Amino acid sequence: MSEPDSNDVRDLLGTALRDEPPSAFDPARMVRLGKRRVRLQRAGGALGAMVVAAVVTLGASLIHQGDHDRAGPDRISTAGTSGTTAPSSIPVTPSGPFPATITPPAYLPNGQRILTAQNQVVAAWLLPSGMSVTSGSLIFTPILPATDTGYSGAQLNVRLNDKFGFGDFSLSATVIDSSVNGMSCTNSKMTCQVQLISGVTVEIETDHPTAHTTRVFTVAASGKIVVNGEVDNLASPAGKTATRPTLPLTSDQLAHITVAVAVAGQ
Amino acid sequence: MDRRDREFAEFAQTRSTALRRTAFLLCGDWQRAEDIVQTALVKLYVSWHRVHRDGNIDAYVRTILTRTAIDEFRRAHRRRETLMDAPPEVPAHQSNSEDAIDVQRVLDQLPAGQRAVIVLRYWEDLSITETAQTLRISEGTVKSQTAKALTSMRKLLGPGTIAFEELA
Numbered sequence: 510m511s512e513p514d515s516n517d518v519r520d521l522l523g524t525a526l527r528d529e530p531p532s533a534f535d536p537a538r539m540v541r542l543g544k545r546r547v548r549l550q551r552a553g554g555a556l557g558a559m560v561v562a563a564v565v566t567l568g569a570s571l572i573h574q575g576d577h578d579r580a581g582p583d584r585i586s587t588a589g590t591s592g593t594t595a596p597s598s599i600p601v602t603p604s605g606p607f608p609a610t611i612t613p614p615a616y617l618p619n620g621q622r623i624l625t626a627q628n629q630v631v632a633a634w635l636l637p638s639g640m641s642v643t644s645g646s647l648i649f650t651p652i653l654p655a656t657d658t659g660y661s662g663a664q665l666n667v668r669l670n671d672k673f674g675f676g677d678f679s680l681s682a683t684v685i686d687s688s689v690n691g692m693s694c695t696n697s698k699m700t701c702q703v704q705l706i707s708g709v710t711v712e713i714e715t716d717h718p719t720a721h722t723t724r725v726f727t728v729a730a731s732g733k734i735v736v737n738g739e740v741d742n743l744a745s746p747a748g749k750t751a752t753r754p755t756l757p758l759t760s761d762q763l764a765h766i767t768v769a770v771a772v773a774g775q
Numbered sequence: 776m777d778r779r780d781r782e783f784a785e786f787a788q789t790r791s792t793a794l795r796r797t798a799f800l801l802c803g804d805w806q807r808a809e810d811i812v813q814t815a816l817v818k819l820y821v822s823w824h825r826v827h828r829d830g831n832i833d834a835y836v837r838t839i840l841t842r843t844a845i846d847e848f849r850r851a852h853r854r855r856e857t858l859m860d861a862p863p864e865v866p867a868h869q870s871n872s873e874d875a876i877d878v879q880r881v882l883d884q885l886p887a888g889q890r891a892v893i894v895l896r897y898w899e900d901l902s903i904t905e906t907a908q909t910l911r912i913s914e915g916t917v918k919s920q921t922a923k924a925l926t927s928m929r930k931l932l933g934p935g936t937i938a939f940e941e942l943a
Binding site: 515518519521522524525526529530532534536537539540542543544546547550 | 780783784785787788791792795796799800805809812813816817818819820821823877878879882893894896897898900925928932
């Protein structure tokens with residue numbers, strides 16, 4: 510058995526580089542291209558999330574319709590979604606100050622149904638087409654305000670098992686701040702006016718304990734709020750990826766937030 | 776430029792020449808090599824925070840670079856592949872200015888996988904394990920691909936171009 514002298518091979522490879530032309534490499538250009546790529550990814554994810562939200566809304570409306578027609582012969586079956594039926598005693602359209610405890614409404618004002626307890630399973634037919642999630646494996650609960658002044662504790666937990674073997678991938682979103690203070694100066698002599706900009710900051714954290722390739726997740730809230738993220742543990746076999754986007758939600762919208770998550774394998 | 780941009784630009788500036796050379800050895804064309812480096816660096820930028828935090832930037836960008844180059848190489852190879860009745864004549868070993876062309880021609884004759892193994896092991900000086908991880912193949916495959924590639928290179932370049940250390 511023989512092994513080549515690695516220096517010989519390296520020298521040989523080096524000869525191939527003799528005619529190396531000068532490089533016009535510009536790191537600033539790389540930064541610009543990188544920024545553009547980030548923007549494109551966000552735009553693409555936003556489009557996908559809008560589709561996801563639309564399909565989820567449609568599915569939820571069908572459930573709502575089915576529940577209203579419960580006594581009728583054409584009621585939409587919810588078999589296979591045990592635990593997802595919301596108690597009818599819960600007020601339909603909460604208004605005014607936020608409740609002191611997490612008491613999710615059964616339905617949103619637009620008729621969209623939300624889940625009312627942890628670890629409920631979404632019916633397979635509610636999942637948007639294109640989602641690589643196996644039947645009954647998407648679990649979510651709505652983000653809701655814990656109190657009327659603070660939002661800590663309102664949390665979303667999602668676990669997904671997709672056909673790519675994403676396994677124990679989990680995603681959690683927590684409302685960690687109810688507002689963002691913005692400051693605008695009215696003149697150059699230190700006279701500034703503090704403005705309170707309505708919005709909430711949501712911490713989204715993904716946990717990917719095993720090695721996988723890139724996955725993209727999209728969170729659509731209330732059918733119009735979109736958060737995009739990417740789990741790419743090509744270099745880090747395991748760990749957590751966190752992002753803290755500030756969502757332009759008003760206080761009223763915050764009470765009616767639902768979340769859909771799509772995981773797309775690449 | 777914010778901190779991320781500065782750190783990324785500094786890394787890109789420092790490593791661009793080495794990355795470009797590796798990409799060239801993998802694909803055999805300077806223009807394509809530049810494109811491959813650009814692709815790898817843009818992907819790196821997108822994942823910069825995480826990769827930087829994990830402290831394995833070189834391995835990440837090398838992996839992206841290699842896979843992109845292999846894909847490019849295979850696409851280009853398919854485009855220019857032509858069927859011939861007989862294998863091409865083996866060129867006699869030449870020296871000086873034509874060495875570069877010879878070596879390049881020999882590398883072009885290697886399949887993409889073998890070429891990548893040779894470049895990673897002998898140019899990037901990666902271990903068998905590191906090469907296997909980068910290419911996502913087994914260590915046994917790395918060894919067999921290396922042996923096949925070296926045999927082909929010796930045949931094509933002529934005897935004496937690659938010395939062998941006899942092991943017990």
